Amino acid sequence: MLNYLQHQKWMNYALELANRAGEAGEIPVGAVIIDPKGDLIAVGENRKERDKDPTAHAEVIAIRAASEHLHSWRLLHCSLYVTLEPCPMCAGAIIHARLGTIIYGVDDTKTGAIRTVINIPDHLVSNHRLQVLGGIMESACREQLQKWFLLHRQHQK
Numbered sequence: 365m366l367n368y369l370q371h372q373k374w375m376n377y378a379l380e381l382a383n384r385a386g387e388a389g390e391i392p393v394g395a396v397i398i399d400p401k402g403d404l405i406a407v408g409e410n411r412k413e414r415d416k417d418p419t420a421h422a423e424v425i426a427i428r429a430a431s432e433h434l435h436s437w438r439l440l441h442c443s444l445y446v447t448l449e450p451c452p453m454c455a456g457a458i459i460h461a462r463l464g465t466i467i468y469g470v471d472d473t474k475t476g477a478i479r480t481v482i483n484i485p486d487h488l489v490s491n492h493r494l495q496v497l498g499g500i501m502e503s504a505c506r507e508q509l510q511k512w513f514l515l516h517r518q519h520q521k
Contacts, residue, residue, distance in 0.1 A: 368500075370402065371445075371467055371497070371500045371501075372500070372501060374396050374398060374404075374443075374445040374467070375445050375447070375467070375469060375500050375501040375504075375505070376501070377394075377396050377404075377407075377445070378394040378395055378396050378422075378445045378446060378447050378469070379394060379447055379469075379501070379504060379505065379508060380394065381394025381395065381396070381407055381408070381409040381422065382394035382409060382410075382422070382447045382505075382508060383508065384409055385409035385410040385411070385422070386508070386512045388413075388414060389413055389414075390409065390410040390411060390412060390413050390414065391410050391412075391509075391512070392410070392447070392508055392509060392512045393409065393410045393421065393422040393423075393446065393447050393448045394407070394408070394409045394410075394422050394446070394447050395407065395408040395409070395422035395423045395425070395426040395444060395445060395446040395447075396408075396426065396444075396445045397426050397427070397429075397430040397439065397442050397443065397444050397445075397463075398442065398443050398445070399434075399441075399442055400441040400442065400464075405429075405430050405433045405434065405442070406426045406427070406428075406429035406430035406433055407425075407426055407429065408421075408422040408423060408424070408425030408426030408427075408428075408429065409422050409425070410422050411425060419453065421450075421451065421453065421454050422446060422447075423444065423446050423450050423454040423457060423458065424453070424454060424457050426444065426446075427439065427444075427457050427458070427461050427463075430442060430461075431461065437460075437461060438461070438462045439461045439462055439463045439464075440462050440463075440464060441464040442463055442464055442465075443463070443464060443465040443466070443467060444458060444463050444465070444466045444467070445467045445468075445500075446466070446467075446468045446469070447468070447469040447470065447505045447508065447509075448468065448469060448470055448472050448505065448509065449468045449469075449470065449471050449472040449476035449477070449478050449479065449480055449498065450466070450468065450472075450476070450477055450478055451472070451475040451476070451477055452475065452477040452482065452484065454477070455477035455478055455484040455485065456484065458485075458494070459484065459485065459490050459491070459492045459494070460492075462492050463494055464494055464495065465494060465495040465496070465497065466478060466485075466494060466495075466496050466497070467497045467498075467500050468496075468497075468498050468500070469498075469499070469500055469501050469502055469504070469505025469506075470499075470502050470505040470506045470509065471498065471499075478496055478498070479496065479498055
């Protein structure tokens with residue numbers, strides 16, 4: 365199991381990816397996937413607007429890249445780091461990919477599907493159980509999102 369310093373390292377990387385997404389006009393969410401040895405195998409950042417694709421969430425992009433890297437849809441024992449609690453679509457993809465652990469930064473009080481609004485991983489409908497760690501670098505993740513939405517709303521006026 366990774367320690368807190370390792371969690372910080374990977375969440376910082378996810379925050380960098382989220383920043384890139386935000387600079388490109390996307391909601392700033394970033395994701396990284398590491399293998400059981402602790403090596404980086406995939407990254408993702410929100411690309412819905414750029415790709416004109418409603419499924420282009422950071423988590424889905426990272427899962428696709430990790431599956432390609434491993435030549436398997438089963439991401440057993442891999443860990444996903446993401447700056448914002450996944451939505452229902454991403455939670456479903458996480459379950460179907462058989463990820464071992466999800467580590468996320470800040471709760472999503474509108475669409476969080478890991479622990480906040482609904483709990484897909486622990487629901488009876490879930491055919492896979494995974495470890496969940498929330499609140500890793502929560503303040504930094506929250507601040508990044510709040511700043512982006514504040515600037516985004518100011519530009520819309």
